[in-house]
Amino acid sequence: MTVRSAWLLPTGQTREDTRLAPLGTMTPDSALASRPGVIAGGAPFAASGASAMQVQVGVGRALVQGTAAQGAYPVTVTAPELLTVADGDAQFGRIDSIVLRVVDPLYDTAEQVAATVEIIQGTPDAAPSPPALPSACLRLWDVLVPAGTSAGVGGITWSSALTDRRRYTAAYGGITPRGGQEPGSYDGQYRDNGAGLDRWSTSAAAWQPLDPVVPWTWVTLAGGYTNNGNAQGTVRYRRIMIAGMPHMQWYGGVAWEGKLPADGYPFVAPVPAECRPVNHVSLSAAAGGACCSVDFQRGGLVRIIDLPGVRTWVSFTGLTYPLGT
Template identity: 40%
Template sequence: MNLRSSWVAETGQTREDTRLNQVGATTMINPVQVRSGVLPGSYDGKYRLSGFWMDKASAMTAIVSEGRAVIQGDISQGVYPVALPASAQVTFAAGDAQYGRIDLVVLRIYDNLYDGSTRNEAKVEIVQGVPGQAPKAPAAPPRSLPLYEVTVPAGASGGNGGIPWNTSLKDLRTPVVALGGILPVEGPVLPGAHPGQYQDTANNQLQRWDGGQWVAYPEALGGIVPTSVNATTAGSYTGQYRATAAGPIQRWSGAAWAPAYPGPYFNDSLDGGYTLSTTFVNTLVDRAENPLALSFVAPESRQAILSFGSKTELSLNSGTTGVASSALMCVRITQGATVLREVDDELSAFASKSSSATDAVSVSTTQRLSGLTPGATYTVTAYYRSTNANVRAWFDNSFLQVTPQY
């Protein structure tokens, strides 16, 4: 086997062995030990982890590609760098006649000083599992790095098709990088070793270990997090912005993502109704949708543009003639139970008629709202009245719109 290691053999370590194994990969897990793992990288730069890739060579044989890795021993044993400069093959034993089993492919260090094996070498080898109805992978030996679990079906052999390689391999490789490097995540997400450590996740998000968890790092401070970041990921700081797949920009409030520029807020009713009331009311006869209202959140600017209107028509009660009248639409603005702006004729949109009949007309008005409390929720409710109790004031296609100013 061509797997090379430094500082294992009692004699015979070559200069070539030493050069091949100067990896400098020490992703810490505590002040003394490092994480066992494979050095990242690929020939074309397209993949995070190509070292020790395993694939089919024949029915019961797999080929393990070249790579470099580090294997951490017990706390007093240090870390073993290994290198496989050319691919190697491993051959699996035939399957059990009755049950399947799971084998484990590992990089293993034999060190006579600690294991009494009378061997001092590094090997790519198979740890054979126990067949069973629900087989489990065997435990990894000391001073070894698991690469793959391989499911060997019952009866598998070179003569009957062997191992179904497309479905039998479970990749266990994890990467390591030099101290202070950004770790590309492949496989399980492991805890950090110190606050300020960074990792790059499988969905291309940069994260920082804060001492207790991995926290998403802003793509660029003051910049906009792209849609490629997982939609369930929390923001890194209050005021951070992100793009969404739907388009609108969102802002992190410290607890949740919310529209960065909410609005415009709009509500309407295409259902017509009338009133004979000479005082403002929010319910119209013959209209099913009562009252017409909308709520909005005040922006940081404390200002918003309010628009409202309706198609109006005035009709006399039976037996009534020669009466002039007006139809008025206005709004009441509230914050909770507090009325902040009351209905008023001077703030209304209105249409008038003389004693002669007139057609329906559309009326609207636009006004500025100011002095709002940022983040507070306000409610706008439509009200209507007629100026004559004998004249029906009709309102149809009524609408309310609030456009926050940013």
């Protein structure tokens, strides 16, 4: 057997089934149901064209949920499966779905128990859509079958025909791998969004991104300036996201003696391009003797505006501004 389910065989699971199948408490979808999906690791159930009308689906592990009363089936595919797509309709295109399916005579009309990788054929239409799936069926891929497609006329263009429909699941409390846009299952669930983490909020009925930990970048001071002005630390900055917009955040202080050095430019180099404001920014800053203005220029340069009474230090702590879009 190359497609097997540890909790389906009528004579009970074998020891090998138990070793291969994804057993354990998975992410809940309700009080009794588990979130169906693919178990991440490598490239589970990868699909590629094998011939004009044949597609190969690779190995992988998954959880296939039936009805709530039926429960979830852990399924493993241990060798690639070769599937044949039926010829296209003469008039309209259609969308077929490659699925992982469990049939169980205790809950459906099947005559025998089986776990399979198969194609469920869609309906030809001027605007085709994927077919509806029966219970205990997990969609892996959609296949676009244009009108008139057959091996005799070149078959399916696999590079553009396949649409990845794999959704992922994880053990309870785990972070759901990237894939799919399904709602979360419970308050406080986490998922990988490809760039960071989202947390599911039941009250908001939405995934909410977590603010990532962004490291600081230290600057090199121009001659005549020293760090830790007024004991406020080494000057540094970081680019952060606030409400979906990039911002610059500064920290630390500079100090000097006598006349403001370097015409008020405390750093030897401009900040990187991705950290420069779209529009010129001027902010008030605490300073020795009196408040002053610090300009953040579009070219990345930073300048302290020399005002009467400012002669000892300037604080960058708390200076935050949007970079614009």
